[in-house]
Amino acid sequence: MRISSVPFCSRSRKVLLQTAPGTMGVSETDDVLFCAEDRGGVAARGCHMDYLLAYAVAELLLSVHISLSNLLVLYVYLRKKDVRTVTNTYIFSLALTDFLAGCFGIPITIISVLTRRPQSFYGCLFVHLILCILCTISTFHMLAIAVDKYVTICCRDQLFRSRHSRAVFLIALSWVSGTLIATLPLFNFFGFAE
Known part of the structure; x- marks a missing residue:
């Protein structure tokens, strides 16, 4: 070496x-x-700042792409009445979740990483949980779509008479359960704050 x-x-x-x-x-x-560290004990920030800049640019490009593509889906769903099917209701709610992640979750995370704010444990956890909540809700939306397809094919509307009411129920359940599960670290069930 x-x-x-x-x-x-x-x-x-x-x-x-x-x-x-x-x-x-x-x-x-x-x-x-x-x-490596220099003689004064200060970490070499040149390499670290290059990685942070590359991270911020990549995340920012990803955020813009996510926001614009999901905004297009939201626009089409709201403007065209013939597109508003039960299946597309799931897609609309999923696009809304991803749009919020692209517009708010990713930029807030970028700002937090670059500025190293907030300094408190719960403040930092909350900032990063915004994106985590939206990603968890997005995952639950995909699960809701799979459940809807399964029930439609196999159970022939035994659970609900209307596919629309089932869609509203599963979408609401996705938002509530995704939020509850993603916010569990805020309640310190796992002992991270100690």
Whole structure:
């Protein structure tokens, strides 16, 4: 393993960067850089900030794509009456959940990661649970679609007379159960706050 001394950012201090050939499946001729600490004990922030910037840009692009594509689905469902079928009601609610995740959940998470705010345990947990709640609700929507298809094919409306009332029930159940399950960490059932 070679250790070389290179300038860090545009400061006069130098940071030691370790290069290890053959690490993480890289060929023997390639080098992998690991950030080390400088003499003052401050972590080398150059590498870390590059990763944070790449993360923020990727998440932001993902957020824009999610928001716009689901906004299109919401727009079509609200504007066209012939599209408002029972199956598309599930899709509408799923698109609404994903739209909220793209518009609010992902940007709030990006801001929290970049600014490292809030500092308190429950504040940080709440910020990240916004996205977790929306993703859990989205997962429950897909489960509701599968349950609806199963009941429609196998049970022939024994549970509910109307597919529309079953859809409303399953969508409401998706929102409520997804929210309850995703917020369990806020109540500290698992002892994370200690």
